[in-house]
Amino acid sequence: MGLVTISDIRAAADRIVGAAVRTPLLRFDDGLWLKPESLQPVGAFKIRGAYNALARLPEDVRARGVVAYSSGNHAQAVAYAAKLFGVPAAIVVPDTTPRVKVDATLSHGAEVVQVPMARRESRAAELVAERGATLIPPFDHPDVIAGQGTVGLEVVAELPDVAEVLVPVSGGGLVSGVAAAVKALSPATRVIGVEPELAGDAAESLRVGALVRWPADDRARTIADGLRAEPSELTFEHMRAYVDDIVTVSEEQIGAAVGVLARRARLVVEPSGAVTVAAHLARPSAGPTVAVLSGGNVDPEVFARYL
Amino acid sequence: MGLVTISDIRAAADRIVGAAVRTPLLRFDDGLWLKPESLQPVGAFKIRGAYNALARLPEDVRARGVVAYSSGNHAQAVAYAAKLFGVPAAIVVPDTTPRVKVDATLSHGAEVVQVPMARRESRAAELVAERGATLIPPFDHPDVIAGQGTVGLEVVAELPDVAEVLVPVSGGGLVSGVAAAVKALSPATRVIGVEPELAGDAAESLRVGALVRWPADDRARTIADGLRAEPSELTFEHMRAYVDDIVTVSEEQIGAAVGVLARRARLVVEPSGAVTVAAHLARPSAGPTVAVLSGGNVDPEVFARYL
Numbered sequence: 001m002g003l004v005t006i007s008d009i010r011a012a013a014d015r016i017v018g019a020a021v022r023t024p025l026l027r028f029d030d031g032l033w034l035k036p037e038s039l040q041p042v043g044a045f046k047i048r049g050a051y052n053a054l055a056r057l058p059e060d061v062r063a064r065g066v067v068a069y070s071s072g073n074h075a076q077a078v079a080y081a082a083k084l085f086g087v088p089a090a091i092v093v094p095d096t097t098p099r100v101k102v103d104a105t106l107s108h109g110a111e112v113v114q115v116p117m118a119r120r121e122s123r124a125a126e127l128v129a130e131r132g133a134t135l136i137p138p139f140d141h142p143d144v145i146a147g148q149g150t151v152g153l154e155v156v157a158e159l160p161d162v163a164e165v166l167v168p169v170s171g172g173g174l175v176s177g178v179a180a181a182v183k184a185l186s187p188a189t190r191v192i193g194v195e196p197e198l199a200g201d202a203a204e205s206l207r208v209g210a211l212v213r214w215p216a217d218d219r220a221r222t223i224a225d226g227l228r229a230e231p232s233e234l235t236f237e238h239m240r241a242y243v244d245d246i247v248t249v250s251e252e253q254i255g256a257a258v259g260v261l262a263r264r265a266r267l268v269v270e271p272s273g274a275v276t277v278a279a280h281l282a283r284p285s286a287g288p289t290v291a292v293l294s295g296g297n298v299d300p301e302v303f304a305r306y307l
Numbered sequence: 308m309g310l311v312t313i314s315d316i317r318a319a320a321d322r323i324v325g326a327a328v329r330t331p332l333l334r335f336d337d338g339l340w341l342k343p344e345s346l347q348p349v350g351a352f353k354i355r356g357a358y359n360a361l362a363r364l365p366e367d368v369r370a371r372g373v374v375a376y377s378s379g380n381h382a383q384a385v386a387y388a389a390k391l392f393g394v395p396a397a398i399v400v401p402d403t404t405p406r407v408k409v410d411a412t413l414s415h416g417a418e419v420v421q422v423p424m425a426r427r428e429s430r431a432a433e434l435v436a437e438r439g440a441t442l443i444p445p446f447d448h449p450d451v452i453a454g455q456g457t458v459g460l461e462v463v464a465e466l467p468d469v470a471e472v473l474v475p476v477s478g479g480g481l482v483s484g485v486a487a488a489v490k491a492l493s494p495a496t497r498v499i500g501v502e503p504e505l506a507g508d509a510a511e512s513l514r515v516g517a518l519v520r521w522p523a524d525d526r527a528r529t530i531a532d533g534l535r536a537e538p539s540e541l542t543f544e545h546m547r548a549y550v551d552d553i554v555t556v557s558e559e560q561i562g563a564a565v566g567v568l569a570r571r572a573r574l575v576v577e578p579s580g581a582v583t584v585a586a587h588l589a590r591p592s593a594g595p596t597v598a599v600l601s602g603g604n605v606d607p608e609v610f611a612r613y614l
Contacts (some may be wrong), residue, residue: 021331026346037342038573042336260608266345266603268573296573300614303569307607 003238004142004177006184009149012052014208016150019051019084025158029267030284033162034277035155038269038296044175044226045151045294046077052147053136054081062087065133069124071097072226073295074138079110090133092124139173140232149177155162155290156185163287168294169193169202169246170227172235178292179242190286193239193246194275196222196254202231202239205248211236223251223302226272226295253278259306261293270298310450310545311484313491316456320357320490323457326358326391332465335572338592341584342462345576345603349415349535352458352481352601353445355454359454360443361388369394372440376431378404379533380602381445386417397440399431411544446480447539456484462597463492470594473583475601476500476509476553477534479542485599486549497593499583500546500553503529509538509546510553518543530558530609533579533602560585566613568600577605 021040025033037045054062065088068078076141082089089110093102094117105112115123128135137144151174155165165182169174172193179191195203198221201214212230219228231239239246249257253270257278261269269277276291323332332340342350353563361369366424375385382398395416400409401424412419418554422430444451458481462472472489474482479500504508505528508521516595518538526535538546546553556564561578564585568576576584583598 021333023330024331024346026328027348036346039331039333041575171478262575263607266350266575268569300570303614304611307611 002142003241004145004149004180006181008142008146008175009181012048012088012146013150013153015055016048016147018049019081020048020150021253022154024266025155026288028291030153031088031287031289032280033128033159033288034240034265034267034289035292036267037151038293039266040271042076042080043295043297044073044077047080049137049144049147049173049177050074050077050149051081051084053141053143054085056143057134061208062136064137065089065131067092067124067127067133068136068280069093069120070138071101073297075105076108078136079105079108085108090127092120092127094120121174136228139171140234141197142144144193145173145177145180145238146237147177148174149181151292152178156182156189157288159288161185161288162186162189162290164190164192164289166192166279166289166291167196168272168275168292169195170272171229172202172231172239172290174294175243176238180238183242190244191242192279193243194279195246196227196246196250196275197250198222198250199224199227203248205231205233205236206239206243206246209240224254224272224275231280245284247279249275249278249282253282255306257281258303262303262307268296268298268303269293269295270295309449310548311452311456311487313488315449315453316460316484318489319355319453320457320460321531322362323358323454323610326388327355327457328340329461332462332597333572335598338594338596339587340466340597341572341574341596342458342597342599343574344458345412345574345580349380349383349387350602350604351380351384352455353380354387355457356451356480356484357381357384357443358388358391358452360450361392362432363450364441369439372396372438373443374399374431374434374440375443375445376427377398377445378408378546380604382412383415385443386412386415390416394612397434399427399434401427431549445536447541452480452484452487452542452545454484455481456488457479458599459485459488459556460492463489463496466595466597467493469493469496469597471497471499471596473499473501473586473596473598475534475579475582475599476502478536479509479538479546481599481601482550483542483545489546490549497551498549499586500550501586502533502555503531504555504557505529505532506534507555510555511536512543513546513550513553516547531561531579531582532584533577545552554590556582556589560589562613564588565610569610569614574600575603576600576603577602
């Protein structure tokens with residue numbers, strides 16, 4: 001299976017200029033810098049991969065539109081990227097999706113198709129077939145991984161002596177891209193994935209050297225709702241090649257990190273995005289460290305609980 | 308009275324590299340970009356002016372230390388800048404200052420001198436005389452104004468066709484520097500100051516063409532506790548020369564803007580920092596607009612009220 005290369009990631013970086021923000025590194029304490037992807041237009045790093053994937057489509061293919069099935073940050077990112085390209089986007093969401101998320105997707109000009117949960121993938125496939133549209137997967141695609149990898153490119157460019165990069169892990173698109181970039185540019189830098197204990201399937205998989213599947217109901221227990229997906233073969237290959245370790249954090253540590261980030265870094269970060277700071281606060285520092293904050297889309301009620 | 312020039316501001320920009328963050332411009336809506344100075348190390352733009360003022364001192368003078376009287380963002384900025392230079396800082400605060408603010412100042416390695424409110428200025432003057440230290444004023448100094456002006460430099464560099472820049476006004480150091488930079492680089496861009504209605508002394512002063520003094524008790528009514536100071540002769544001269552207008556916003560509009568920024572921009576912004584977005588939401592857009600968010604130091608209880 002072909003892994004994403006540093007030249008794929010460099011090319012993605014050129015493509016996403018103007019669509020994604022080059023987020024600053026913010027000093028948090030003596031040993032930690034934050035990479036706040038919560039400041040992206042859709043509130044998450046997902047715009048990098050989605051935009052790169054759309055940019056890579058031939059113009060006539062892209063013009064027929066794109067489809068995604070997701071109710072989270074990836075859906076927003078595909079809708080936003082499609083708007084920037086002026087092409088139609090259809091987002092298939094479960095009919096249980098909260099109104100506020102549907103409205104956010106609609107606000108980017110996308111069509112929202114609500115179906116029973118079990119019909120998501122098949123309805124998306126139908127739309128692709130009917131319209132000649134292209135499915136943009138949330139992580140299982142080299143163009144998406146290359147786009148997310150631009151985070152790693154920026155980290156090493158800004159902090160060349162970085163010893164460790166902490167990255168949230170769910171489906172693994174972000175950590176795959178970041179690790180591919182970091183290891184190419186600075187092989188001595190350690191890339192550490194972070195998962196909730198309650199959705200620690202990737203940590204277990206890396207430990208045993210093969211994909212271990214956890215039931216979706218188990219993975220759904222964590223408050224970090226962006227970290228409930230599981231790696232694909234493609235992302236797991238990247239992790240095996242480039243990720244040094246995956247550590248886990250408790251629900252309590254995640255909540256505390258959300259609060260610390262609000263009070264000390266003045267950032268609204270979702271629980272999924274705060275796992276890296278939770279890990280940093282729980283382990284000895286190995287030198288200059290960067291914590292990637294993957295997103296900031298959190299219900300105000302949930303957020304207020306941790307202030 | 309000599310006004311700060313664009314070359315003063317350019318020189319300040321070179322000096323503050325590494326001490327202040329080059330904050331990104333974040334797209335907020337079709338017409339508005341945010342300049343989130345809340346992401347600076349001390350949570351406010353103040354580090355720019357304080358660091359520039361310290362950098363401008365002769366080394367032997369700086370080594371004798373610096374003094375500031377303030378319990379707010381300026382105190383943190385002077386303490387932090389002194390730490391970066393490895394010189395002592397004494398911060399004189401009223402004995403009513405909340406413990407959390409005292410601790411924040413102590414955490415930067417500064418000495419905190421607590422005195423009755425009425426003794427602040429005189430105690431600071433004594434420390435200056437006793438130690439040969441230098442007083443760093445919060446806004447009434449060209450080096451401080453030039454440092455704050457680097458915000459304007461960055462805005463025009465990133466968004467050359469900016470039609471309007473909205474800037475909070477208190478003592479006027481920030482708006483003076485920003486306006487001096489913007490008018491030098493892009494004379495057609497309008498610079499609009501924003502004040503709370505309840506502390507609208509600068510707006511009134513600009514309208515009548517002379518400094519109008521409001522009683523401190525009146526200015527203290529606003530929730531925007533960073534905007535309760537009044538302009539000096541020096542900052543007012545800059546405003547008369549470079550600021551197109553100063554508008555005011557209500558307490559209700561300020562609170563609503565804090566909430567909108569948390570939910571839609573994922574930023575923790577203090578009421579003083581949110582007045583510019585409050586103004587934007589209340590007036591017709593004149594084209595591409597930048598709202599400077601001056602700081603993010605807000606009590607969690609106050610912040611939670613607006614979520």
